[in-house]
Amino acid sequence: xxxxxxxxxxxxxxxxxxxxxxxxxIQSPTAGxxxxxxxxxxxxxxxxxxxxxxxxxxxxxxxxxGG
Amino acid sequence: xxxxxRQIMLPEIGEEGQKKLAQASVLIVGLGGLGCPVALxxxxxxxxxxxxxxxxxxxxxxxxxxxxYSEETEGRSKTTIACRRLRELSSKxxxxxxxxxxxxxxxxxxISRYDLIIDCTDxxxxxxxxxxxxxxxxxxWIYGAIGNFEGRVSTFIPSGPRYSNLYPDKEILLNxxxxxxxxxxxxxxxxxxxxxxxxxxxxxxxxxxxxGKILAIDLKNLQFHIFDL
Numbered sequence: 001x002x003x004x005x006x007x008x009x010x011x012x013x014x015x016x017x018x019x020x021x022x023x024x025x026i027q028s029p030t031a032g033x034x035x036x037x038x039x040x041x042x043x044x045x046x047x048x049x050x051x052x053x054x055x056x057x058x059x060x061x062x063x064x065x066g067g
Numbered sequence: 068x069x070x071x072x073r074q075i076m077l078p079e080i081g082e083e084g085q086k087k088l089a090q091a092s093v094l095i096v097g098l099g100g101l102g103c104p105v106a107l108x109x110x111x112x113x114x115x116x117x118x119x120x121x122x123x124x125x126x127x128x129x130x131x132x133x134x135x136y137s138e139e140t141e142g143r144s145k146t147t148i149a150c151r152r153l154r155e156l157s158s159k160x161x162x163x164x165x166x167x168x169x170x171x172x173x174x175x176x177x178i179s180r181y182d183l184i185i186d187c188t189d190x191x192x193x194x195x196x197x198x199x200x201x202x203x204x205x206x207x208w209i210y211g212a213i214g215n216f217e218g219r220v221s222t223f224i225p226s227g228p229r230y231s232n233l234y235p236d237k238e239i240l241l242n243x244x245x246x247x248x249x250x251x252x253x254x255x256x257x258x259x260x261x262x263x264x265x266x267x268x269x270x271x272x273x274x275x276x277x278x279g280k281i282l283a284i285d286l287k288n289l290q291f292h293i294f295d296l
Contacts, residue, residue, distance in 0.1 A: 064214030067189035
C-alpha cells in the first residue's frame, strides 16, 4: 500500500492499517498530536477504528504552543 | 476617515464595516511574536477597543520577532510599551491594559468584556483556559500558535468543533513547559497577520474564515494546508 505521510511517500505491507497502527509504525508521538487523513482531521477517539486505504494522505499536526 | 480609505473602498468593508470595526472590542492574550502584529494591524484597521493582556517584560531576545519593542524598552512591561507604541499609531483607540496576564482568577471577568478573543499565548495552559472560558461565555476565539518553522491558525466559534476535540491530551500538554524553542522571526508575522485578517472578516462579516478548519503552515518547506475539523 502506498500512502503519503507528512507529504512524503510511504510504502507499507501492513494489512488493515489503522491510524493508530500507522502512528506506531512510523514511531510518531501519539500525545499532543492531531492526525488528518485526506484533509480531514480524524479525532483521537476514532484512530483505532479508522482504516487507511491506498493513496491516502496522512498528516500529523503537532500541537505547537509558542506565541 | 481618510486613514481608513484604502479599506473602506473595499466593498466587503465599506463605511458600514468601518463602523463595525469602530464599535468592536477585541482582547489580545499574549503580546509576544503573535500579539505584536495582531495588535498593530487591528489598531491600524480601526478596532475601537483593544485589550492588551500579558504579564511579561521585554527581553533582548524578543526583538528578533516582537515588532512593537526596541532596545531601549528592554525590561519594561510589554503591555505598557505596546500601548505606548499603538497610541502613536492611533490616538483615539481605547486600550485596556491587563498586566497580570490571563489567569484562572481573572479570565472570566476579562474575557466577558470583549466581542472577540485572540489567542497569541505561548503556553498550553492559557490556551485551554481561553477555550474553556470562551465556551462558557459563548465567545469566538482565534487560535494561533507557532514553533520552529511551523504555525497553526483556526477560528473557534461557539457552535463549531472545539480545540480540545483537536488536541484532547490536555493533561499531558499542561505538563509541557512553556515554549522556549526556536522560531524564525517572520513566522509569527505570518501567523499573526492571518489572525488579524480573520478578526477583521469576523467583525465586518465577510469572506471565508477558518471556522471548522485549521490552517497548518510550514515555512521551512513552504507548505500551506487547510484541514477540516
